[in-house]
Amino acid sequence: MTDLMTSYVGGGYLPPGDGEIFESLNPFTNRPIARVQAATAADVDAAVDAAREGFDLWSEMDGAARGAVLARAAELIRARADEIAHLESLDGGKPLSETPEADVASGADCLAHFAEVAAALAEGPRTPVGGGAYFYTRREPLGVVAGIGAWNYPFQIACWKAAPALAAGNAMLFKPAELTPLSAPLLAEILAEAGLPEGVFNVVQGGAEVGRILTAHPGIAKVSFTGEVGTGKAVAAASAATLKRVTLELGGKSALLVFPDADLDDAVSAAMLGNFYTQGQICTNCTRVFVHAEVHDAFLHRLLDRTARLRLGDPLDPETQVGPLVSREHRDKVMSYIGHGIREGATVAAGGGLPHGPALADGNFVLPTVFTRCTDEMTIAREEIFGPVMTVLSFADEAEAVGRANALPFGLAAGVMTADAERAHRVARRLEAGVVWINTYNLTPVAMPFGGCKQSGYGRENGGMAAIAEVTFEKSVYVEPHHVECPYR
Numbered sequence: 001m002t003d004l005m006t007s008y009v010g011g012g013y014l015p016p017g018d019g020e021i022f023e024s025l026n027p028f029t030n031r032p033i034a035r036v037q038a039a040t041a042a043d044v045d046a047a048v049d050a051a052r053e054g055f056d057l058w059s060e061m062d063g064a065a066r067g068a069v070l071a072r073a074a075e076l077i078r079a080r081a082d083e084i085a086h087l088e089s090l091d092g093g094k095p096l097s098e099t100p101e102a103d104v105a106s107g108a109d110c111l112a113h114f115a116e117v118a119a120a121l122a123e124g125p126r127t128p129v130g131g132g133a134y135f136y137t138r139r140e141p142l143g144v145v146a147g148i149g150a151w152n153y154p155f156q157i158a159c160w161k162a163a164p165a166l167a168a169g170n171a172m173l174f175k176p177a178e179l180t181p182l183s184a185p186l187l188a189e190i191l192a193e194a195g196l197p198e199g200v201f202n203v204v205q206g207g208a209e210v211g212r213i214l215t216a217h218p219g220i221a222k223v224s225f226t227g228e229v230g231t232g233k234a235v236a237a238a239s240a241a242t243l244k245r246v247t248l249e250l251g252g253k254s255a256l257l258v259f260p261d262a263d264l265d266d267a268v269s270a271a272m273l274g275n276f277y278t279q280g281q282i283c284t285n286c287t288r289v290f291v292h293a294e295v296h297d298a299f300l301h302r303l304l305d306r307t308a309r310l311r312l313g314d315p316l317d318p319e320t321q322v323g324p325l326v327s328r329e330h331r332d333k334v335m336s337y338i339g340h341g342i343r344e345g346a347t348v349a350a351g352g353g354l355p356h357g358p359a360l361a362d363g364n365f366v367l368p369t370v371f372t373r374c375t376d377e378m379t380i381a382r383e384e385i386f387g388p389v390m391t392v393l394s395f396a397d398e399a400e401a402v403g404r405a406n407a408l409p410f411g412l413a414a415g416v417m418t419a420d421a422e423r424a425h426r427v428a429r430r431l432e433a434g435v436v437w438i439n440t441y442n443l444t445p446v447a448m449p450f451g452g453c454k455q456s457g458y459g460r461e462n463g464g465m466a467a468i469a470e471v472t473f474e475k476s477v478y479v480e481p482h483h484v485e486c487p488y489r
Contacts, residue, residue, distance in 0.1 A: 006040045007179070007205050007330065008188040010050035011198030014043060019206065024181055027093030027324040028314055028363045033432075036181045038127070038206030044173070047202040048219040051144045051171035054199030059141050060167035066167060067118035067340045073194035074112040077104060077159075080190070084183060088155055089315040091182045091467050093324040093364065094278055096316055102278070107159030107187075110446045113325040116293040118167035132481045142221040142245060146214040146234070149184065150226040151177035152281040158184045159225050160446075162191075162201060164467035169199045170222075178207040179326050198419060214361035215239050217377050222246070222471060226283075226383070229410075229455050247459030247470050249451055251311075251384040252412030254442060255405035256286035257427060259398075262417035263439075268272075269398055270415055270441035276310065276368050277442065279325050280334075280388035283456075284413035284435065284442055288381055289392050290401050296394045300349065300372065303392070307368050308348045312360060324363035325387060331364040334387030341380040346371040346391070363468060374403055384410075394462065399425065405434045411454030415441045434460075 004021065006014040019038040026033045039047070060068065077084065085099035094103070117272045124137035147161035154176050165172050176184040184203045191201050204210055208231075213240040215223050220243035225235045232248040239246045256274055274286035291299045315323035325331045338352055351369030368388040374381050381391045395401040405414060414433040418424050428436040434452040437443065444450055449463030460466040 005033070005036045005185065006035055006138045006204040007037070007043055007047065008185045009043065009047045009199075009447070010052040010054075010202065011192060013185075016121050017043065022178060022207070024091060024179070025325055025327070027092060028316075030328060030362055030364070034182055036136065036205050039204040039210050039213075044204055044213045046202050047173050048217060049145055050199035051173060051202055052219065053145060053197075054197050055169075055171035057197050058166075059169060061169075063121040065165075066169065067115040069191070069195045070111045070118060070163060071116035072109040073191050073196070074115065076190045076194055077108040077111065077231040081105070081108075084186060085157060085232060086316070086379060087183050089323070092151060092327055093315050095320045095323045097321060098278060098349045102151060103156045103202060106156045106444070106446070110156075110159045110163045113446045113462075113464070114163035114167035114467075117225060117468060119162070119469070121168070125287070127137045129478075133479060134167060134394050135476055135478045138477060139322075139468060139473045140475050141472055143170060145172050145218050145222045145224065146217075146220045146398070147172060147174040148211050148214065148227065149174065149222065150283075151179040152278060152283075152396055154180040155183040155187065157226055158187050160461050162187070164461070164478065165224075165471045166196070166200065167192060168468050168472045170471055172206055173202045173214065173347070174222065175204050175206065175210055180370045181205050186396045189372045197263065207443065208482055211235070212238065218242050220244060224461075224470070225249070227251075245363045245470070247451070247461070248457035249459070249461060250412070250455065250457035252285075252410040252452065253282050253288060253382065253384050253408050253409070253455045254284055254286045254413040254415070254417040254433065255288045255290055255431075257395075257405060257417065258289065258291040258295065258299060259416075259418040259420070259423065260292040261419040262295070263419070264299055265293060266439060267299060267417040268306060270417060270437075270439075271303060272306060274415065274441040275390040276307075276322060276388045279322055279366070279387050281326065286413070287385060287390060287414050287439055287440050288405070288407065289390055290400075291392060292396045293396055293447060296392075303370060304350050304371065307370055309366050309460070312355055312365055312367075322388065324365050326364070330386070331366055334385055334389065337380055337383070337385045337389060338366075341371050341374075341389075341391075344378045344380070345373070346378055346380060347373040349392075351388070376407065382408060389421065398423065402427060402430050404428075410452070411479070412452035413437070413458035
């Protein structure tokens with residue numbers, strides 16, 4: 001177990017103080033791997049002050065200079081990819097077969113992408129308004145931005161929130177989730193090594209109380225939150241008191257629609273990626289898989305055959321495909337949902353319990369689970385489970401499938417599997433979701449805007465200017481070449 005980790009403020013770690021000390025546990029062994037001290041209100045004040053000082057310097061640098069720092073940080077992340085991937089698997093339980101690409105490479109790609117965006121940021125074109133006068137617009141940084149991360153993709157989310165904010169000239173306070181606190185400070189160290197001025201990126205450790213301090217702090221101009229819907233609503237409400245800008249990337253209960261002309265092997269692959277990758281702990285997951293009645297049985301046969309061959313094990317073993325859930329508490333929550341499904345009459349076609357054997361006994365494992373004979377009214381088909389639990393439902397026609405997919409209050413993501421291009425785009429247009437995948441699932445290139453609608457949140461991450469707009473305000477500058485005309489003498 002490491003020495004006590006504190007918050008990273010103003011270019012270095014704070015000395016141990018009065019904050020609550022908590023342990024980060026290895027989800028595979030449930031043994032402590034680190035002791036972490038939560039930030040106090042005074043620590044947050046110090047971080048805001050440091051960020052403000054850093055902002056004064058960083059925001060005055062031109063976009064190309066900021067972009068050079070971000071590009072260098074991306075290079076350093078790639079050079080340390082094995083170290084970061086190992087840390088993510090150790091701290092969060094994600095298989096090492098995933099973390100190098102899904103976590104580390106995605107974070108580096110994001111920084112590299114916004115390095116190019118930063119270098120290209122420029123004033124808008126001059127627009128004549130008559131008589132030689134004209135105006136132009138500028139994107140100005142908001143100031144100090146707070147990012148509140150989730151535990152499922154801690155390093156990636158830190159990069160996703162930091163890259164556009166820093167590219168635009170903001171300073172940032174980032175709070176990692178209490179369950180996965182170890183990799184965000186590593187990002188702070190890498191950014192500092194890349195040349196980021198002191199105070200421009202700070203990490204404040206802690207749980208919900210620290211999050212509440214951030215959302216209420218008058219020195220913070222914007223909060224970007226990733227997490228569950230209830231907490232997102234609380235963040236929005238608290239931020240309103242100081243009129244903070246808010247981006248909310250919340251949960252979902254996304255649908256995958258499999259039409260009868262779909263390639264069934266691809267459809268099964270999409271469904272498995274959208275339910276079992278990262279042990280099902282992904283907000284966009286297509287946990288409601290609607291399969292046309294004509295191909296339902298054939299789809300299910302292939303799905304169950306491949307699900308049975310998934311390999312559970314130590315997340316640090318490169319052969320492991322499914323690791324433990326992030327905590328024992330979360331494992332128990334997922335198992336309670338499986339119990340709901342059984343009691344409400346769904347059929348457990350695969351999994352439905354805990355794995356046997358001493359090798360997995362200490363970890364927070366849940367068997368990859370497939371429910372059939374489900375109805376839309378069942379709890380498992382309505383509420384976000386955030387675990388490896390898939391519901392398979394049958395439908396008869398396109399209108400029915402779209403209507404049922406849209407029936408819930410969530411709107412984060414959806415997928416369409418079909419060989420008919422016209423239908424694919426027609427259905428994508430009708431689905432109420434911020435992201436729709438056609439003939440694939442859960443691919444999130446950093447050049448593509450990402451975010452939800454309805455109760456899955458608002459605002460966008462990534463996608464170049466879509467994310468820049470979330471961390472800037474637009475300033476209009478009017479230029480008059482003549483004397484001021486005034487009716488007052």
